[in-house]
Amino acid sequence: MAIIEVRNLISGYGKLKVLFNVNLDVEEKGITVVVGPNGAGKTTLLNSIMGIATIYDGTIHYNGHKISELPTHKISKMGIAYLPQMGNVFADLTVNENLRLASYLLDKTEVRDRVDEVLSLFPVLEKFLNRRAGTLSGGERRMLAIAMALMRRPKVILLDEITTDLAPIIAKKVLRQVVDLRDKLGLTVLIVEQMAKIALELGNQAYLLVSGTIRYSGKAVELLNHPDFSELYLGIKKI
Ligand SMILES: Nc1ncnc2c1ncn2[C@@H]1O[C@H](COP(=O)(O)OP(=O)(O)OP(=O)(O)O)[C@@H](O)[C@H]1O
Numbered sequence: 001m002a003i004i005e006v007r008n009l010i011s012g013y014g015k016l017k018v019l020f021n022v023n024l025d026v027e028e029k030g031i032t033v034v035v036g037p038n039g040a041g042k043t044t045l046l047n048s049i050m051g052i053a054t055i056y057d058g059t060i061h062y063n064g065h066k067i068s069e070l071p072t073h074k075i076s077k078m079g080i081a082y083l084p085q086m087g088n089v090f091a092d093l094t095v096n097e098n099l100r101l102a103s104y105l106l107d108k109t110e111v112r113d114r115v116d117e118v119l120s121l122f123p124v125l126e127k128f129l130n131r132r133a134g135t136l137s138g139g140e141r142r143m144l145a146i147a148m149a150l151m152r153r154p155k156v157i158l159l160d161e162i163t164t165d166l167a168p169i170i171a172k173k174v175l176r177q178v179v180d181l182r183d184k185l186g187l188t189v190l191i192v193e194q195m196a197k198i199a200l201e202l203g204n205q206a207y208l209l210v211s212g213t214i215r216y217s218g219k220a221v222e223l224l225n226h227p228d229f230s231e232l233y234l235g236i237k238k239i
């Protein structure tokens with residue numbers, strides 16, 4: 001079952017249209033991967049779901065509710081967490097402070113429980129609790145950012161390029177953690193990635209976005225093994 005349904009979406013910023021007639025289903029408890037080159041509109045797709053971009057036409061439903069006219073805070077309250085592409089941890093704050101900040105408005109005991117909960121999912125963070133986030137390695141910082149997004153126990157998590165600038169082996173580790181979270185928490189994941197190969201190996205459904213339009217949708221491994229994948233990826237070949 002699709003927990004998020006994007007239908008005929010045309011969206012962008014101000015007068016600039018970025019996405020054109022995008023249709024996408026995010027399967028509940030699945031890992032849906034959107035790949036595509038720079039500037040294709042991947043971040044804009046996530047911004048559209050979160051109510052950050054301008055929607056000109058089309059609809060977005062979440063759990064059967066239309067969310068495409070709702071403000072961001074309501075969408076986030078409904079259980080969708082967003083891990084933006086840039087600056088998703090506060091470098092000058094400690095790991096512990098970052099986690100606590102991510103859970104503001106929750107009461108004290110709740111915060112304590114949630115910190116324990118995310119530390120059990122990311123035990124590596126425990127020994128860094130009092131270190132400034134800016135001193136963590138790229139991979140550790142990504143783990144912290146995911147842990148922060150989980151502090152509110154979301155049902156769905158939107159991840160924007162969480163492997164950027166990571167060595168392939170670390171990128172794989174971070175993405176495996178995501179698969180693990182899906183298995184352990186029953187989380188639904190929508191992941192947007194430029195490093196297509198690793199994400200496609202782990203994902204279930206995949207979409208290829210080129211110049212604001214969906215060029216392929218289907219099984220992630222099938223996209224990966226598509227004979228025309230590299231041309232499709234670069235947006236040269238039409239199917
Ligand atoms: N806040 C904004 N205001 C105006 N235009 C924007 C804004 N954000 C992105 N754009 C434009 O929208 C287009 C798509 O950008 P988007 O960030 O969605 O691409 P992307 O696929 O995420 O690229 P990348 O792989 O580089 O992150 C680009 O032409 C970009 O310049």
Ligand SMILES: [Mg+2]
Nearest residue numbers: 042043044085
């Ligand atoms: Mg982007």
